[in-house]
Amino acid sequence: MKLLSNFAASSHRLTDLQLLRDADVRTAGALLAACPVMLADAGEIVSDAHRPRLTIVLRGALAVQADGEAPGRAPTVTAKILPGESVGEQSVLDDEPDPAILTALEPSELLLVGADVAWRLIEEADGVARNLLRLLSFRIRAANVQLRRRQKLGEFYRQLSMNDGLTGLHNRAWLNDMLPRLLGTARQTDRPLSIVMLDIDHFKRFNDRYGHPQGDQALRMAAQVLACALRPTDYAVRYGGEEMMVILPDTCGSVAALVAQRLCERVRQAAVFTDGTPLPHITASFGVASLAPGQDEQALIATADAALYRAKSAGRDRVEVDGSAAASIPPAASAA
Numbered sequence: 381m382k383l384l385s386n387f388a389a390s391s392h393r394l395t396d397l398q399l400l401r402d403a404d405v406r407t408a409g410a411l412l413a414a415c416p417v418m419l420a421d422a423g424e425i426v427s428d429a430h431r432p433r434l435t436i437v438l439r440g441a442l443a444v445q446a447d448g449e450a451p452g453r454a455p456t457v458t459a460k461i462l463p464g465e466s467v468g469e470q471s472v473l474d475d476e477p478d479p480a481i482l483t484a485l486e487p488s489e490l491l492l493v494g495a496d497v498a499w500r501l502i503e504e505a506d507g508v509a510r511n512l513l514r515l516l517s518f519r520i521r522a523a524n525v526q527l528r529r530r531q532k533l534g535e536f537y538r539q540l541s542m543n544d545g546l547t548g549l550h551n552r553a554w555l556n557d558m559l560p561r562l563l564g565t566a567r568q569t570d571r572p573l574s575i576v577m578l579d580i581d582h583f584k585r586f587n588d589r590y591g592h593p594q595g596d597q598a599l600r601m602a603a604q605v606l607a608c609a610l611r612p613t614d615y616a617v618r619y620g621g622e623e624m625m626v627i628l629p630d631t632c633g634s635v636a637a638l639v640a641q642r643l644c645e646r647v648r649q650a651a652v653f654t655d656g657t658p659l660p661h662i663t664a665s666f667g668v669a670s671l672a673p674g675q676d677e678q679a680l681i682a683t684a685d686a687a688l689y690r691a692k693s694a695g696r697d698r699v700e701v702d703g704s705a706a707a708s709i710p711p712a713a714s715a716a
């Protein structure tokens with residue numbers, strides 16, 4: 381930066397400065413008179429990493445870049461400071477150098493006010509403290525809005541990472557996070573919890589015969605059946621490939637078997653359409669298990685999987701519950 385003059389010798393007016401709006405300009409003028417007015421070239425870094433100070437833009441513009449950027453990453457511009465505006469108030473109040481990086485966006489004239497003068501302005505020039513409070517309050521509100529936006533965005537991406545892209549159901553990451561918690565709640569409240577594992581029947585044949593996109597459509601349809609048939613307190617998860625899981629909190633095995641039977645019928649009855657053309661109906665096999673004392677999530681899933689395997693072996697398109705064949709639905713005409 382190049383020294384142009386002190387503020388008293390410059391042509392800039394105090395009343396154009398945001399911090400001095402409606403303030404005691406006579407006192408402020410006397411305090412600022414000796415402060416240097418500097419000329420910064422476009423792209424020049426003008427921040428002082430060693431001392432707290434107020435930088436007031438008289439002409440041109442400054443970019444403020446947050447500190448702590450990862451090396452090699454393009455820094456993020458968090459604010460643009462225009463003529464009349466200032467930066468560094470927080471550093472003066474904290475008596476710490478400003479960690480932000482200030483860069484001139486164009487040839488700029490800057491008034492540099494050291495922390496000692498800035499404090500005298502606050503204490504001696506009426507109106508400066510009020511303007512400073514207004515400014516800081518505005519910045520806090522703007523920072524809060526930005527924070528809320530980031531939180532919402534973070535939540536959006538978190539949700540996205542917890543959902544299966546094809547079916548919209550919860551995914552395995554969600555299951556790994558949530559199932560232990562749901563089991564914990566069931567144990568703490570001494571309430572039952574059941575799960576249903578389901579697997580589309582002869583899905584390989586369906587894919588081979590009608591094509592993978594049509595198979596995808598069948599998976600979406602099955603997911604929709606689950607989403608529509610369950611209570612708001614139940615959860616549907618895409619467990620893997622063509623296998624899905626339903627979690628039924630507060631539900632004993634016999635009720636879970638009825639739910640599974642209802643799902644089995646609805647999957648069988650639902651039509652799969654591609655481009656408006658109906659394809660043969662699909663079926664699915666279901667295994668039901670209820671949380672037993674001392675059982676963890678792995679054991680619970682293994683029990684439901686074993687029941688599902690039995691439903692497959694018994695002819696598919698049916699429901700099997702825990703160890704016993706508690707429910708069985710006769711197979712209907714299917715694509716296979």
Ligand SMILES: Nc1nc2c(ncn2[C@@H]2O[C@H](COP(=O)(O)OP(=O)(O)OP(=O)(O)O)[C@@H](O)[C@H]2O)c(=O)[nH]1
Pocket residue numbers: 546579580581582583584585587591592593594595596599620621622692696
């Ligand atoms: N279209 C489609 N197919 C999938 C997807 N994920 C898994 N599959 C297919 O699902 C089929 C599963 O086949 P298998 O495990 O042999 O089981 P199946 O043919 O359903 O036979 P059973 O389970 O014994 O009734 C495989 O061909 C996979 O490619 C998917 O996202 N989309």
